[in-house]
Amino acid sequence: MPGFTCGLDATLRVVAGKWKPLILYFLAQGGPTRYGELRRAVRDVSDKMLIQQLKELEADGLVKRTDYKEVPPRVDYSLTPLGRSLAQALVPLCNWGEANLVEVTRVFAQRAAEDQRRASRK
Amino acid sequence: MPGFTCGLDATLRVVAGKWKPLILYFLAQGGPTRYGELRRAVRDVSDKMLIQQLKELEADGLVKRTDYKEVPPRVDYSLTPLGRSLAQALVPLCNWGEANLVEVTRVFAQRAAEDQRRASRK
DNA sequence: CAGGATCCGCTGCGATACTG
DNA sequence: CAGTATCGCAGCGGATCCTG
Numbered sequence: 073m074p075g076f077t078c079g080l081d082a083t084l085r086v087v088a089g090k091w092k093p094l095i096l097y098f099l100a101q102g103g104p105t106r107y108g109e110l111r112r113a114v115r116d117v118s119d120k121m122l123i124q125q126l127k128e129l130e131a132d133g134l135v136k137r138t139d140y141k142e143v144p145p146r147v148d149y150s151l152t153p154l155g156r157s158l159a160q161a162l163v164p165l166c167n168w169g170e171a172n173l174v175e176v177t178r179v180f181a182q183r184a185a186e187d188q189r190r191a192s193r194k
Numbered sequence: 195m196p197g198f199t200c201g202l203d204a205t206l207r208v209v210a211g212k213w214k215p216l217i218l219y220f221l222a223q224g225g226p227t228r229y230g231e232l233r234r235a236v237r238d239v240s241d242k243m244l245i246q247q248l249k250e251l252e253a254d255g256l257v258k259r260t261d262y263k264e265v266p267p268r269v270d271y272s273l274t275p276l277g278r279s280l281a282q283a284l285v286p287l288c289n290w291g292e293a294n295l296v297e298v299t300r301v302f303a304q305r306a307a308e309d310q311r312r313a314s315r316k
Numbered sequence: 317c318a319g320g321a322t323c324c325g326c327t328g329c330g331a332t333a334c335t336g
Numbered sequence: 337c338a339g340t341a342t343c344g345c346a347g348c349g350g351a352t353c354c355t356g
Binding site: 076077078079080081082083085086092093097114115131132133134141143154157158160161162163164165166167168169170171172175176177179180183 | 197198199200201202203204205206207208215216219232236253254255257276280282283284285286287288290292293294295297298299300301302303305313
Binding site: 317318319320321322323324325326327328329330331332333334335336 | 337338339340341342343344345346347348349350351352353354355356
C-alpha cells in the first residue's frame with residue numbers, strides 16, 4: 073500500500089484521468105493560460121471534467137491556480153516546477169504519436185469498423 | 195474523426211487501458227515473456243484484464259503473440275518494433291516516477307486520507 | 317467569465333467459476 | 337498452463353441547467 077510496483081506505476085497514477093496529460097502538455101507549451109483558453113485548447117472536454125482534473129492536478133502540486141479576483145472573473149493556470157518536469161517526460165509520447173500517425177490512424181479506423189459490426193450484429 | 199488533436203492525443207488512445215503501459219514496459223525489459231510470468235510481473239492484474247489488454251495490443255500491432263502449440267500450453271509475448279519504440283517513449287515517465295517517489299507517495303497518502311474522511315462522513 | 321450542482325447512462329474493471 | 341465466460345457495479349464522464 074505504501075509502495076508502487078515501479079516508477080512507471082507511480083507516474084501513471086498521478087496522470088490517471090482522461091485529460092490530465094493533455095492539460096499538462098498544453099500548459100507546458102504556453103505559460104499561464106486562462107480557463108477559457110484552456111478549455112478551447114483541450115478539445116471536447118466539458119467544464120465539469122476540466123475543473124475536476126485541474127483541481128486534482130492542483131492538489132497534487134503539478135498545477136498552480138491564480139485567481140486575480142477581478143470582475144469579470146479572471147483565473148489562470150500554470151505549471152509548478154514539478155508539473156513542468158512531468159510535462160517534459162510527456163514529450164517523447166507526443167513525438168511517438170506524430171511519428172506514427174499513419175499506423176495509429178489505420179489501427180483506429182479498423183477498431184471502429186469492428187465496433188460497427190458488433191453493434192449491427194446485435 | 196479521422197484526426198487527433200495532437201500527437202500526444204493519438205498516443206494516449208493507443209495506451210488507453212489501465213495496464214497497457216505497464217505491460218509494454220515490462221516486455222521491453224525482458225524479451226519474450228510467458229503468459230504466467232507476465233501475470234506475476236504486472237501485479238494485481240486479473241486474467242481477464244491481462245488477456246484483454248494483450249489482445250488489443252496485439253491487434254494494434256504493438257505486441258506479438260507466439261503460440262508454441264505444445265502441451266502443456268506454452269505461449270509467449272514480445273514487442274514488435276512499433277511496440278518497442280513506444281516502450282522507449284515510456285522510459286522518461288518511469289524515471290520521473292522514480293525521481294519523484296517521495297512527493298508522489300506523500301500526495302497519495304493525503305488523497306487516501308481525504309477519501310477516508312469522505313467515507314466516514316457519509 | 318469561471319465555475320457549481322445534479323442527473324444519469326455506459327463501461328471499465330474486478331471477482332468468481334469453468335475449460336482444453 | 338493459458339486462457340474463457342458470466343455477473344455485477346462503482347465511478348468516470350457527458351449533458352444540462354444554474355450562479356456570483
